[in-house]
Amino acid sequence: xxxxxxxxxxxxSVFATTxxxxxxxxTQAPAGSVSASxxxxxxxxxxxxxxxxxxxxxxxxxxxxxxxxxxQRRFGxxxxxxxxxxxxxxxxxxxxxxxxxxxxxxxxxxxxGGEVQNITRLRGIPTDxxxxxxxxxxxxxxxxxxxYFFNAGDGMNRYDLMTDRVEVVQGGPAPIYAxxxxxxxxxITVSGTDTPRGKAQLTIGDIGLYRGDVMxxxxxxxxxxxxxxxxxxxxxxxRDNGFPNDRGGQIRANIKHDFANGFVKVTGxxxxxxxxxxxxxxxxxxxxxxQSLNPWLNYFTGTTNSPSFRDVTLSYQDPNGALRSVxxxxxxxxxxxxxxxxxxxxxxxxxxxxxxxxxxxxGKNTFDALYSTTNPSDANAFAATYRAAAAKxxxxxxxxxxxxxGTNTAYNPYGQSGLVMPAQYRAADSSFYSVxxxxxxxxxxxxxxxxxxxxxxxxxxxxxxTQYQLYQQYLIQVQGQPARLDLxxxxxxxxxxxxxxxxxxxxxxxxxxxxxxxxxxxxIYANDTWEITSGLRLDGGIRHEWYSYNGFEDxxxxxxxxxxxGTLANTVxxxxxxxxxxxxxxxxxxxxxxLNYDFTRHLGAYGRASHIEVPPxxxxxxSTTPTPTYTKANEYELGLKASFGHNYVYATGYYTQFNPLxxxxxxxxxQYTTNVPFIGKAVSKGIEVDANVExxxxxxxxxxxxxxxxxxxxxxxxxxxxxxIAVAGKQIIREPKLYGHVMPKLHFESGPNLFDxxxxxxxVGREYVDYLNSTELPAxxxxxxxxxxxxxxxxxxxxxxxVTNNHGLTEGNTRSDxxxxxxxxxxxxRPLFGRNFRFVLTKSW
Numbered sequence: 094x095x096x097x098x099x100x101x102x103x104x105x106s107v108f109a110t111t112x113x114x115x116x117x118x119x120t121q122a123p124a125g126s127v128s129a130s131x132x133x134x135x136x137x138x139x140x141x142x143x144x145x146x147x148x149x150x151x152x153x154x155x156x157x158x159x160x161x162x163x164x165q166r167r168f169g170x171x172x173x174x175x176x177x178x179x180x181x182x183x184x185x186x187x188x189x190x191x192x193x194x195x196x197x198x199x200x201x202x203x204x205x206g207g208e209v210q211n212i213t214r215l216r217g218i219p220t221d222x223x224x225x226x227x228x229x230x231x232x233x234x235x236x237x238x239x240x241y242f243f244n245a246g247d248g249m250n251r252y253d254l255m256t257d258r259v260e261v262v263q264g265g266p267a268p269i270y271a272x273x274x275x276x277x278x279x280x281i282t283v284s285g286t287d288t289p290r291g292k293a294q295l296t297i298g299d300i301g302l303y304r305g306d307v308m309x310x311x312x313x314x315x316x317x318x319x320x321x322x323x324x325x326x327x328x329x330x331x332r333d334n335g336f337p338n339d340r341g342g343q344i345r346a347n348i349k350h351d352f353a354n355g356f357v358k359v360t361g362x363x364x365x366x367x368x369x370x371x372x373x374x375x376x377x378x379x380x381x382x383x384q385s386l387n388p389w390l391n392y393f394t395g396t397t398n399s400p401s402f403r404d405v406t407l408s409y410q411d412p413n414g415a416l417r418s419v420x421x422x423x424x425x426x427x428x429x430x431x432x433x434x435x436x437x438x439x440x441x442x443x444x445x446x447x448x449x450x451x452x453x454x455x456g457k458n459t460f461d462a463l464y465s466t467t468n469p470s471d472a473n474a475f476a477a478t479y480r481a482a483a484a485k486x487x488x489x490x491x492x493x494x495x496x497x498x499g500t501n502t503a504y505n506p507y508g509q510s511g512l513v514m515p516a517q518y519r520a521a522d523s524s525f526y527s528v529x530x531x532x533x534x535x536x537x538x539x540x541x542x543x544x545x546x547x548x549x550x551x552x553x554x555x556x557x558x559t560q561y562q563l564y565q566q567y568l569i570q571v572q573g574q575p576a577r578l579d580l581x582x583x584x585x586x587x588x589x590x591x592x593x594x595x596x597x598x599x600x601x602x603x604x605x606x607x608x609x610x611x612x613x614x615x616x617i618y619a620n621d622t623w624e625i626t627s628g629l630r631l632d633g634g635i636r637h638e639w640y641s642y643n644g645f646e647d648x649x650x651x652x653x654x655x656x657x658x659g660t661l662a663n664t665v666x667x668x669x670x671x672x673x674x675x676x677x678x679x680x681x682x683x684x685x686x687x688l689n690y691d692f693t694r695h696l697g698a699y700g701r702a703s704h705i706e707v708p709p710x711x712x713x714x715x716s717t718t719p720t721p722t723y724t725k726a727n728e729y730e731l732g733l734k735a736s737f738g739h740n741y742v743y744a745t746g747y748y749t750q751f752n753p754l755x756x757x758x759x760x761x762x763x764q765y766t767t768n769v770p771f772i773g774k775a776v777s778k779g780i781e782v783d784a785n786v787e788x789x790x791x792x793x794x795x796x797x798x799x800x801x802x803x804x805x806x807x808x809x810x811x812x813x814x815x816x817x818i819a820v821a822g823k824q825i826i827r828e829p830k831l832y833g834h835v836m837p838k839l840h841f842e843s844g845p846n847l848f849d850x851x852x853x854x855x856x857v858g859r860e861y862v863d864y865l866n867s868t869e870l871p872a873x874x875x876x877x878x879x880x881x882x883x884x885x886x887x888x889x890x891x892x893x894x895x896v897t898n899n900h901g902l903t904e905g906n907t908r909s910d911x912x913x914x915x916x917x918x919x920x921x922x923r924p925l926f927g928r929n930f931r932f933v934l935t936k937s938w
Contacts, residue, residue, distance in 0.1 A: 155167045155176040157170065157174050157176055157260055158231075158260065158279075158281070159174065159228075159231070159260040159261075159262050159270070159277055159279040160172060160174065160262040160265055160266045160267060160269075160270050160277060161266075161622075162535050162546050162547075162548040162620055162622055163446070163535060163537075163546065168691070168697065168734060168736060169630075169689070169691070170265075170689065170699075171265070171630065171632060171687035171688060171689035171699035171700070171701055171732075172262060172263075172264060172265020172266060172687060172699070172701060172730070173199070173262070173263040173264055173265060173730070173732065173743070173745050173781070174260060174261065174262050174263070174265070175197050175260070175261045175263075175783070176258055176259070176260050176261075177193070177258060177259040177260075177261070178257075178258045179254070179256070179257065179258065182252065182256075182259070183890070183933070183935070184849075184851070184879070184881070185853075186879065186890065186892040186931060186933065187252075188204060188208070188894065188926075189204050189207075189208045189209065189211060189247065190209070190211075190246075190247035190250060190251070190252055191203075191204045191211035191212070191213050191247050192204045192211075193252065193259070194213055194225075194261065194278065195213075195834070195855070196797065196834045197261055197263070197783075197797055198263075198745075198781035198782070198783050198797035198798070198799050198833070199215060199216045199263050199745075199747075199781045199799055200213060200214070200215055200216075200223070200225070200261075200263070200276075201213075201214045201217075201799070201828065201829060201832050201857075202214070203827070203903040203904055203923070205371060205903045205904070205923035205924065205925060205926065206370055206371050206372075206923065207330070207331075207338065207339070207368055207369060207370055207371050208328070208338075208339050208368050209247050209248055209251075209366070209368045209427065209429075210243070210244055210246075210247055210248040210368075210370075210427065211247060212827075212904070213225050213246065213247070214827075214828065215263060215264075215275055215276045216263065216264070216275070216747060216749060216777055216779075216801070217749065217751075217775070217777030217779075217801055217803030217825055217828050218275055218726065218749070218751055218775075218777070219751060219754065219775050219803075219825050219826070219828070222238045222239065222244060222246060223275065223276070224238070224273055224274060224275035224276065224705065224707065224726070225238075225246065225274075225275065225276045225277075225278060226238060226245075226246075226267070226271040226272070226273060226274040226276070226277050226278070227245055227246040227247070227249070227250050227277075227278045227279075227280070228271065228277060228278065228279045228280065229250065229279075229280045229282065229362075229433075229435075229452075230279075230280070230281060230282055230360065230435070230437060230450065231279060231437075231450050231531070232435065232450050232451075232452045232529055232531060233245055233271070233527070233529065234249045234250065234431070234433055234452070234454050234527065235249060235454060235525060235527040235556065236272065236527050236529055236554040236556045236612075236614065237272075237273065237556070237710055237711060237712075238273055238710075239710070239712065240458070240523055240525050240558045240712070241458075241521065241523040241525075241558050241559070241560045241712060241715065242427075242458065242460045242521040242522075242523060243427070243429060243458040243460070243523060243525070246278070248427075248429065248458075249364070249429065249431065250278075250280055251324070251343045251364060251366070252280070253306050253308075253322060253323055253324040253343060253345075254283075254292050254294060254306045254307065254308035254322050254324075255282050255283050255308055255320065255321075255322040255323060255345040255346075256280050256281070256282060256283070257281050257282060257283045257284075258281050259278065259279070259280055259281070260277075260278075260279045260281060261276065261277070261278050261279075262276055262277040262279075263275075263276045264276060264701070264703060264728050264730055264747065265685070265687065265701060265703070265730070266620065266632070266634055266685045266687070266703070267703075267705075268636060268683035268684075268685060268703055268704070268705040269618050269620055269634035269635070269636045269683060269684075269685055270618070272552075272554075272614070272616065272638060273705075273707045274705070275705055275726060275728065282320070282345060282347060282360065283308060283310055283320045283322065284310070284318060284320055284347065284349050284358065285310035285311050285312065285313075285318025285319045285320045285347075285349060286310070286311070286312070286318060287311075287312050287318075288311065289309075289310070289311030289312070290309075290310055290311065290937070290938065291307070291308055291309040291310065291937070291938050292306075292307070292308050292935065292936070292937045292938070293305070293306070293307045293308075293935070293936050294306040294307070294933060294934070294935045294936075295933070295934045295935075296931055296932070296933045297931070297932045298328070298929060298930065298931040298932070299929055299930050299931075300328060300329055300330060300331050300929050301327075301328060301329025301330070301337075302326070302327070302328040302329070302931065303326070303327045303328070304324060304325070304326040304327075304328075305324065305325050305326075306322070306323070306324040307322055307323070307324075308320070308321070308322030309321055309322065310322075313348065316350055316351040316352075317348065317349070317350045317351075318348070318349045318350075318351075319346070319347070319348050319349075320346065320347050320349075321344070321345070321346035321347075322344070322345060322346075323342060323343045323344035323345055324342050324343055325341075325342035326339060326340070326341065326342060327339070327340050328340070330369060330371075331371075331393075331394070331926040331927070331929065332371055332393075332394055332395065332396040332398070332926075333391075333394050333395070333396065333573060333574065334369055334396055334398040334399070334400075334423075334424070334574070335398070335399060335400040335574045336369075336398075336400060336403065336423075336424040337367075337369075337424065338368070338369045338426070339366070339367065339368050339369070340366075340367045341364075341365050341366030341367050341368075342364075342365065342366065343362065343363065343364045343365075343366065344362065344363050345360070345361070345362035345363075346360070346361055346362070347359060347360040347361070352440065354440050354441045354442065355438070355439040355440035355441055355447075356437075356438070356439055357436070357437065357438045358436070358437040358438075359434075359435070359436050360433075360434070360435040360436070360437070360452075361432070361433065361434050361435070362432070362433050363431075363432045363433075364429060364430065364431055364432075364456075365429075365430045366428070366429050366430075367424075367425060367426050367427070367428050368426050368427045368429075369398060369423075369424065369426035369427070369462075370426060370427055370460075370462040371396055371398070371923060372396075372397065372398075372462065372463060372464050372465045372923070373465045373904055373905065373906045373907075373921055373922050373923045374390055374395060374396060374397060374465070374921070374922075374923070374924070375390065375468065375469050375512075375514065375571065375920060375921045376390070376392060376902070376920055376921070376922070376924065377920040378469070378510065378512065378920070379468040379469065379914065379915055379916060379920050379921070380471065382916050382918065382920050384510070386469075386510055386512075386571060388510075389509050389510055389571060389572040389573070390571060390572055390573050391573060392900065392924050392927075393898065393924065393925075393926065393927030393928075394573070394927065395572075395573040396573060396574070397463055397465070397516055397569065397573075397575055398423060398463055398574070399423070399463070399569075399574040399575050399576070400574060401498075401569075401574070401575065401576050401577050402422075402423035402463055402518060402567075402577075403422050403423060403424055404420060404422065405420065405421045405422075405423070405518055405520075405565075406418050406419070406420055406421075406596075407419050407421060407518070407520055407563040407565055407603075408654070408665050409563060409603075409605045409665055409666050409667065409668070410652055410654075410665055410666070410667035410668065411667075411668055412667075412668045412669065412670035414667075416654065416656065416665070419520070419563065421461050421518070421520045421563075422461060423461050423462070423463060423518070424461075425459060425461045426460075426461060426462070427458065427459075427460050427461075427462070428458065428459045428460075429456065429458050430456055430457050430458075431454055431455065431456025431457070431525075432454070432455060432456065433452055433453065433454040434452065434453050435450070435451060435452035435453075436449075436450075436451050436452075437449070437450050437451075438450075444536060444537050444538070445534060445535075445536050446534070446535040446536070447533075447534055448531075448532070448533045448534075448535070448550075449530070449531070449532045449533075450530065450531045451528075451529070451530040451531075452527075452528070452529055452530075453526075453527070453528045453529075454525075454526065454527045454528075455525070455526045456524075456525055456526075457522070457523070457524045457525070458522065458523050458525070459520075459521075459522045460519065460520070460521040460522065460523075461518075461519070461520055462518075462519050463516050463517070463518055463519075464516065464517040464518075464519055464908065465516060465517075465906050465908060465921065466514075466515045466516060466517050466566060466908050466909065467514070467515060467908070467909050468514070468906075468909070468914065468915070468920070468921060469510075469512040469513065469514035469571050470512060470513060470514065471511060471512060472495065472506035472507065472511055472512060472513045475513050476493040476494075476495075476580060476593075477493075479493065479580065479593045479600075479661070480493060482593075482600075482661055483582040483590075483591065483593055483661065484582075486591060486661055487582045487590035487591035487659075488590060489584060489585070489590075490582045490583070490584070490590060491583055491584050491585040492583050493580055493581065493582055493583070493593065494580075494581055494583055495513070495578050495579070495580055495581075496578070496579050496581060497576050497577070497578065497579075498568075498576065498577035498578055498579045498594070498596050498597035499577070499579070499596050499597075504570070504576075504578060506570070506571075509570070509571065509572060510571050510572075512571040513568060513569070513570065513571060513578060514568075514569060514571055515566050515567065515568055515569070515599060515602075516566070516567055516569050516575075517564055517565070517566045517567070517602070517908075518564065518565050518566075518567060519562075519563075519564050520561075520562070520563045520564075521560075521561070521562045521563075522559075522561040522562075523558045523559055523560060523561070524558065524559045525556070525557065525558035525559070526555075526556060526557060526558075527554060527555075527556035528554065528555045528556065529552070529553065529554040529555075529556075530552070530553055530554075531550060531551070531552045532550060532551050532552075533548055533549065533550030533551075534548070534549055534550070535547065535548040542625065543623055543624050543625040543626060544623070544624045545621055545622070545623050545624075546621070546622040546623075546624075547619070547620070547621045547622075548619065548620045548621075549617075549618070549619045550617070550618050550619075551615070551616065551617050551618075552615075552616040552617075552618070553613075553614065553615045553616070554612075554613070554614050555611075555612070555613045556611075556612050556613075556711070557609070557610050557611035557612055557644075557711065558609075558610065558711070558712075559608070559609045560606055560607060560608040560609065560646075560715045561606075561607055562604065562605065562606035562607070563603070563604070563605060564602075564603060564604035564605075565598055565602065565603045565604075566598070566599045566602030566603075567594075567597040567598055567599065568580060568594055568597055568599055569597070577596065577597025578594070578597060579592055579593075579594045579595075579596065579597060580592070580593040580594050581593070591659045591660060591661075592659060592660040592661070592662070593660070593661050593662070594660065594661075594662050595657060595660040595662035595663070598662045599662060600660075600661040600662040600663075600664070601651070601662075601664055603664070603665060603666050604666060605649050605666035605667075605668070606646070606647075606649070606715060607646075607647045607668065608644060608645055608646035608647060608672075608714060608715045609644055609645060609714075610642060610643070610644030610645075610675070610711045610712070610714035610715070611642075611643050611644065612640065612641065612642050612643075612711040613640070613641050614638055614639060614640045614641070615638070615639050616636055616637065616638040616639070617636070617637055618634065618635065618636035618637075619634060619635055620632060620633070620634030620635075621633055621634070628690060628691035628692070628697070629689070629690050629691075630688070630689045630690075631686075631687070631688050631689075632685075632686070632687050632688075632689075633684070633685065633686040633687070634684065634685050634686075635682070635683070635684045635685075636682070636683045636684070637680070637681070637682045637683075638680065638681050638682075638683075638708070639678070639680050640677075640678060640679045640680070640681075640708050641677075641678045642675060642676065642677045642678070642709075642711050642713070642714060643675070643676060644674075644675040644711070644714030644715075645672040645673060645674050645675060645714065646672060646673045646675065646714060646715055646716055646717050646719075647668050647669070647671070647672045648668070648669040648671045648672060648673065648717055649666050649667060649668060649669065650666070650667050650669055651664050651665075651666060651667070652664065652665060652666075652667045673716075673717040673718075673719075675713070675714040675719055677709060677713070677721055679708035679709055679721070679723070680708070681706035681707065681708050681723070682704075682706060683703075683704060683705055683706055684703070684704050685701065685702070685703040685704070686701065686702055686703075687699060687700065687701035687702075688700050688701070695735060695736055695737055696734070696735050697733075697734045697735075698731075698732065698733050698734070699730075699731075699732045699734075700730065700731045700732070701728075701729070701730045702727070702728070702729050702730075703727070703728040703729075703730075704725070704726075704727055704728075705725065705726040705727075705728070706723065706724070706725050707723070707724040707725075707726075708723060709721035709722055709723065722753075723753070724751070724753070724754075725751075725752055725753060726749060726750065726751045726752070727749065727750045727752070728747065728748075728749045729747065729748045729749070730745055730746070730747050731745070731746045731747075732744065732745040732746070733745075738787075739785065739787040739793070740784075740785060740786055740787055741784060741785050742782060742783070742784035742785075743782065743783045743784070744780060744781070744782040744783075745780065745781045745782075746778075746779070746780045746781075747777075747778065747779060747780075747781070748776075748777075748778040749776070749777045749778070750774055750775075750776055751774055751775040751776070751777070752773070752774035752775075753772045753773065753774065754772065754773055754774050754775050754805070754808070771808045771809060771810055771811075771818055772808070772809065772811050773805065773806060773807040773808035773809055773821075774805075774806050774807055774808075775803065775804065775805055775806065775825055776803075776804055776806045777801060777802065777803040777804075777825075778802055779799065779800055779801045779802060780800060781797070781798075781799050782797075782798065783796075783797045784796065790840070791839060791840050791841055792837075792838070792839055792840070793837070793838050793840075794835065794836070794837045794838075795835075795836050795838075796833060796834055796835035796836060797833055797834050798831075798832075798833030798834075798835070799831070799832050799833055800830060800831055801828065801829065801830050801831070801832075802830060803824060803825040803828040803830075804822055804823060804824055804825060805820045805821055805822065805823050805825060805864070806821055806822065807821060808820055808821055819865060820864040820865060823861070823864060823865065823866045824860070824861055824866055826860070826861055826862060826863060826864060826905075826910075827860050827861075827862070827870070827903075827904060827905070828860060829857050829858035829859060829860045829872070830858050830859070831856070831857070831858030831872075832856065832857045832858060833855070833856055834853065834854070834855050834856075835853070835854045836851055836852065836853050836854075837851065837852055838850070838851035839851065845884055845885060846882070846883075846884050847881075847882070847883040847884070848880075848881065848882055848883075849879070849880070849881035849883075850879070850880055850881075851878070851879045851880075851881075852876065852877065852878050852879070853876070853877035853878075853879070854874060854875070854876055854877075855874065855875045855877070856872070856873070856874040856875075857872060857873055857874075857901070858872045859871060859872045862904075862905030862906070862907075862910040862913065862914060862919055862922070863905075863910050863911055863912060863913040863914075864911065865912065865913060867912070867913035867917075868905070868910070868913035868914045868915075868916055868917065868918065868919050869917065869918055869919065870902050870903065870904075870905060870919050870922065871901075871902065871918060871919075873899060873900065873901025873902075873925065874899060874901075875894065875895040875897075875899050875901065875925065876895070876896055876897050876899070877892070877893055877894045877895065877896060878892075878893045878896055879891065879892045879893070886936060886937045886938060887934075887935070887936055888933075888934075888935040888936075888937075889932075889933070889934055889935075890931075890932070890933040890934075890935070891930065891931070891932055891933075892930065892931045892933070893928065893929070893930045893931075894926070894928070894929050894930075895925060895926060895927060895928050895929070896928050897928075898927050898928050899925065900924065900925065901924065901925040902919055902922035902923070902924055902925075903922055903923045903924075903925070904922050904923045905919050905921060905922045906921040906922065
């Protein structure tokens with residue numbers, strides 16, 4: 094059911110990801126059937142009912158629309174694509190959208206941040222999103238991959254029963270059909286038909302999860318149909334914040350009218366969702382890694398999120414010198430609210446297929462999170478770093494001591510771990526909008542040398558967002574739900590002379606940012622699929638984009654808050670009244686070329702080369718010293734495919750150059766204690782294999798395994814080209830050389846009763862937190878189990894994740910890991926979630 098694609102890193106994926114054989118074959122669908130990236134092709138067949146794909150049981154006939162001029166069967170395309178139906182997703186029962194994508198080959202994910210906005214990296218591309226673009230019915234909800242502290246991927250897209258299927262293109266023609274794209278995740282929504290149908294689903298989890306999903310569709314009148322659905326969800330979360338972790342929901346609806354030669358469809362969706370963000374935690378004493386911090390900060394349930402940050406006051410000074418203060422609540426988490434309206438039209442005029450898609454999104458994201466910063470410190474050693482400053486400010490200081498912030502209650506860190514640590518409260522808000530439209534014409538015609546299917550189109554978007562940022566660093570306990578700490582200066586008699594902190598706030602650790610950017614872009618693209626002979630197809634495409642950015646960032650300075658006396662933490666950031674004006678008009682060009690040959694209806698091969706250019710993003714405006722950077726990637730793919738009944742295998746080899754790679758890296762002339770700009774490239778090569786083996790009707794094994802070799806290469810200082818860096822040849826940070834997913838499944842029947850029992854094994858190889866590969870994140874594996882019982886229109890499911898409570902650490906501590914953590918094995922990171930179970934009851938009609 095799934096397949097693989099190429100990007101950076103040596104990868105080998107061996108077994109199809111998650112669901113049993115679903116649809117692996119494909120030749121081009123009849124002319125005029127459906128345009129690429131629309132939502133109105135025949136629904137992908139269920140993986141548990143492969144006969145729906147092919148009455149002869151041949152797996153591989155999924156109809157796909159993403160990345161293609163017209164709807165095609167999967168086997169016939171010259172690129173890696175996976176199609177996940179509702180049945181597939183239900184079987185996998187992912188904890189998040191990123192968790193779902195992690196079952197596919199070539200996509201490495203870190204899902205430990207919570208339900209939304211996790212890390213998805215495609216084939217070793219060294220960015221947090223991996224140039225993986227999310228779409229809904231062929232259009233993004235927001236044009237760029239990332240806005241200000243939100244992303245247009247799993248930050249805005251939620252999976253529910255209104256998603257008919259998810260199509261994922263890895264590499265291939267993605268840069269022709271989307272901007273900034275090395276891959277596309279296309280969420281194709283449910284459309285109504287002449288047959289009324291619906292589904293309701295209740296999910297209860299042992300983490301305090303309660304979720305209800307519902308969908309209803311059917312006819313409204315002659316050739317007019319509707320679909321509506323969504324979800325509501327409440328969850329206490331995998332870690333104990335002391336307050337709810339996820340609360341909110343989504344509703345989506347559409348009305349579609351069919352014509353004799355096409356259709357028009359009007360869509361709308363609204364999301365209002367709170368999601369608390371989990372940040373890395375220390376798991377061991379950095380000075381003594383053998384000392385576990387688990388007694389105070391539990392590996393599976395502990396977090397530095399805390400009720401002590403439910404009412405935080407953050408202040409800054411406006412240009413007139415007036416002090417402005419805002420109260421923030423950590424429990425608000427990432428609060429995403431937006432509405433989207435869209436329209437789709439498609440008409441077939443005698444082999445001329447006209448398609449238009451348009452959408453408009455407007456919303457706001459408020460973000461409250463407590464970020465990890467530096468490693469925990471010995472309490473006495475930490476206090477000693479402020480001794481001189483306290484003595485200068487307060488006079489004859491005899492000693493420093495800790496109290497619970499805002500009280501006189503003494504706190505002795507040595508009654509616990511003996512450690513204290515800083516954490517940064519981040520409040521970051523953004524209002525955003527994005528209007529986009531795509532118009533294309535596809536024409537198929539015959540020549541003396543086969544047939545051509547030519548698609549030409551234009552895409553435009555007007556979008557922008559605002560920046561409102563307030564940061565403040567606090568001193569906290571090293572324990573779950575920590576309290577804020579004050580560090581006080583005492584005289585010899587025990588009298589309080591002054592405070593180093595102010596209600597937990599550390600001196601000179603605040604930040605302020607206010608800005609705005611508006612952007613517009615226009616793109617033209619063309620693609621030709623040339624069917625030379627039956628089974629032999631050559632396709633090529635090109636896309637050119639023009640951008641224009643207009644924005645500003647306010648200048649700031651640090652001033653003394655005269656209202657704060659008796660504390661070292663008496664500074665605030667202030668607006669100067671001036672702003673840096675940002676203007677930029679970049680252009681980029683993308684292209685792709687692919688060749689596919691099907692030897693038989695069961696065996697085929699393909700090859701492809703693609704070039705991707707990513708311009709400086711609109712967010713570059715949010716700096717008073719912007720450094721626009723262009724990113725380029727060259728991708729090369731070679732794939733083999735085989736499908737025999739319910740058994741299939743797709744193997745793809747890839748080689749990707751990410752060039753130029755711009756970043757700030759350790760400076761070898763200072764023994765790697767400071768950073769300087771370096772440019773160069775990252776290289777990734779590998780093989781991905783996606784397969785399903787079903788030797789008998791009642792047993793199957795599917796999976797996806799990726800072996801990769803992601804590494805930095807040829808990094809040099811642009812101001813001193815002869816200066817290279819020791820990271821050349823090192824493994825790209827947070828990118829493993831092995832990762833995958835395997836699922837064995839038993840299926841048996843007893844009269845009207847259907848049973849499925851299955852297991853899942855997920856595994857990730859060794860990674861590194863830093864460019865020098867000095868601190869490793871050890872390899873880990875997790876085991877999951879599942880049980881499905883189906884009787885008629887009812888289904889009951891039990892799913893368990895990490896049932897053996899295996900340990901595994903992700904991410905590290907990115908705020909301070911550029912030189913490693915000072916230990917051979919990471920002592921700071923985001924641990925895997927512990928054992929958990931979900932119970933799902935579904936009724937269809």
